[in-house]
Amino acid sequence: MGKVYYISKNVGLGLLLLAAIALTTILALSIAYHKEKMKNQGASESSVPAAPTTAFTPKDPWDHYRLPDALVPVSYRLNLWPRLQPNEDGMYIFTGQSSVIFRCVKETDLIIIHASKLNFTTTDGHQAKLSGVGDARAPVIQKTFLVKRTEYLVIQLRRKLTAGATYLLETGFVGELADDLEGFYRSEYTQDGVKKVVATSQMQATYARQAFPCFDEPAMKAVFNVTIVHDPSYVALSNGKETDISEVVIEGVRVKVTTFEPTERMSTYLLAFIVSDFDHVQSSQNNLLIRIWAKRTAIADSQGDYALSVTGPILQFFERYYNTTYPLSKSDQIALPDFSNGAMENWGLVTYRETALLFDPVLSSTGNKERVTTVISHELAHMWFGNLVTLKWWNDLWLNEGFASYVEYLGADYAEPTWNIKDQIILYDVHRVFAVDALASSHPLSRREDEVNDPAQISEMFNTISYSKGAAVIRMLSEFLTEPVFARGLSSYLNTFAFGNTVYTDLWDHLQQAVDNTPSLHIPRSIGEIMNRWTLQMGFPVVTIDTRTGSVTQKHFLLDPESVVDRPSQFNYTWFVPIKWMKTGVEQQQYWLLQNTDTHRPMSASGSDWVLANTNVSGYFRVNYDLDNWDRLLTLLNTHHQALSVINRAQIIDDAFNLARAKIINTTLALKTTKYLSKEREYMPWESFQRNLGYFILMFDRTEVYGALQAYLKKQVQPLFEHFRTLTANWTRVPEGHTDKYNQINAIWIACSVGVEGCRELISSWFRQWMDNPGRNLIHPNLKGTVYCVAVAFGGAEEWDFAWRMFKNSTLASEALRLRAAMACTKVPWLLNRYLEYTLDPTKIRKQDATSTINLIAQNVVGMPLAWNFVRAKWSDIYELYGKSSFSFPNLVSGIATRFSTEFELQELKKFKEENQDVGFGSATMALEQAIEKTKANIKWVSENKAEVLRWFTEEST
Structure with a gap:
């Protein structure tokens, strides 16, 4: 599944900076990009009942969430008829018939198959019909019944099935085509004043069972033969090509019957079927049909053309x-x-949010284009890794999603080589996941199977650790193996296990074979030994280099060094660390740290020599130095910062700020890494600075520190603002460089937030021109998120209501997204409270956007207490409406608590947890524990650093 981008990257940057003006916070960016690639921290929520107050002890086979291993599906024949008009009860329904051929591998008198939210027709008083295939004789059915907790249809037989024999199970059923964003569901939109209904699907992770009875586990692969009955004026799509389309009369209704070619052998979670009034654009590549589908108006406006243009090249890249x-x-x-998600990699029929696939050549921004490219690349990467070869169980989800989250950059780089996008993995994945994996409540990439059983536990696996840490460690592996060796091992793995299932160690075995066949490559341990350290224990190390002696040490990095790590590690939190490094600008031979403490004499330095480790952040670890080397690096930044790569300039800032939060270095040392920024013009260091200063804003924007912080920020950003004013000929041109476009936005956002002369007036005048002439929006797409948010923030009800009208009338999803985010920027409490109420009304805010909208409001310093009170008061309703289908649900809990830094707020959070145990938290359970942990750390950090930070900002802002 694709990572989730709830707001555009540019809007996210804006929201980040408006935190500095009592509006929004750093978390908006993490929601904005992720990229949650969450492509993907992107996934669906579980539809299990609320957590019971007493533990449940399984007694019968159907009490267990995992299927028995006695039966294996071979093929399905599935016929579905979605009704796109409500029935006499006002419900939208679908009817279906399913037959599954399965093989018995162990004698059993039970057939247990997943089924949820389906009403079955009966045959001879039973909810299923069983017959033998070939010479097999089917036992008589004794009893059938449904189990709600484990979502099973259970068929008890009078005698046992024969091992080695094959059988056919047939069912007929009716389901609701609900608007809950899971299983086979309903999507609605208005076109030319007419309401249109789409029947569509989302099966990952455990929702195929809501569409038809099936063995709904990833290892239960089978061939699917799909037929869809539908309105003659609509088109039906599924995983395979259409092989036959005919018109017939059924039950007195003229319909079309679309039959699709059989699928390849695949998992149930990859199945898809859609009935819509959509149009498409298409092309052909080596006899491969490529089509982009969307609403007719979107296709007519050429919004699918860009996706079509990059799909072919990305597929070509991955084939090679x-x-x-x-x-x-x-x-x-x-x-x-x-x-509900950013995108989903259904094999042959990939589904997307409109913002992740559609690009308007006139109205969309550079950020919109980048998102379309990277999300497409992520999903197409899955066509092989995940779909062709699938992990056996969800405990290894990280390898599937982490791998796609890494190679998406490679595919996107091939499609758009001038963007230099491969470097952005540092900002969008590595730095992002560092913040989560540095908590004592983190978890290993790969969990034991018995830790991931029920749907809620499965949903919880779709998180930042799986996506972004997975990407980071796979990238590190590729770096120390070299890309050619990595690709050879990967090809061997895919060809060996095509159409089958694996565990993560299978990949290590094939990479090891590639290493063994490359005599020139030397690594100190086997692939399995090295990678187990990174996948079977949580967290990552901080590597400390003492250049006075050449001493190199490692230690488990914890953001709160006083937190207690309850999770044991068989490796005692020691890693095998590949360290690429340089000395005074010269690249050195890679060094491996294989123990807690070592001495590597070449790393000693004196005089003007300096050492920089983890060049280009090729490894998943932080770096600390002795104070002498820190001073030499700070001097280098202040005198000749271009001597270090852009990535490493961003790394120094990010490492220093986080080392300071962990009490490893002094906070003022971290702040000193930002002094050179008045001379910096590149995006990555400024973005790293923004994110890290965002934490200071969160902790201090309600205190006296904030004034001095703003004054320092104004001093640093003024040259950047003037640079872009000149570069763009007073904001009339667009910067040529891809990341320059993003840094222009940074310059404007920060300048407006801290009161750089003329900035707010400029933005307000642009927005006012649009308000005076709504049909003529002359604001450049790259700057719209900036302009909308600032104008609404410094305006009142008139600006907010105008944004609302434009939001409701928007026909471009990315434009609607910018406006939805901007409306959360207002400082007027009653407007924010009204907006919060809108999130519970799907006619105003779509269900897919509800929780992210609440979160956006919570990032506003004015909106935070309003959102917190709203969520507490309506938790049962929010959980029922969105906690079972929205991938952003864990972000809702963590987002609201981001600014919490007082003992009172900590107690409120604990009370919230206690008072809602009966309702439950679903996949947000871990997020709640992490919010409590972060709040404790925030309290201590503020107490210990407030006075020192105030003094430093006061001195440096003059």
């Missing part, structure tokens, strides 16, 4: 990278008005 031909006959991608 994997050394494996794309295994299907077509590639459909479709933009849906209502979709």
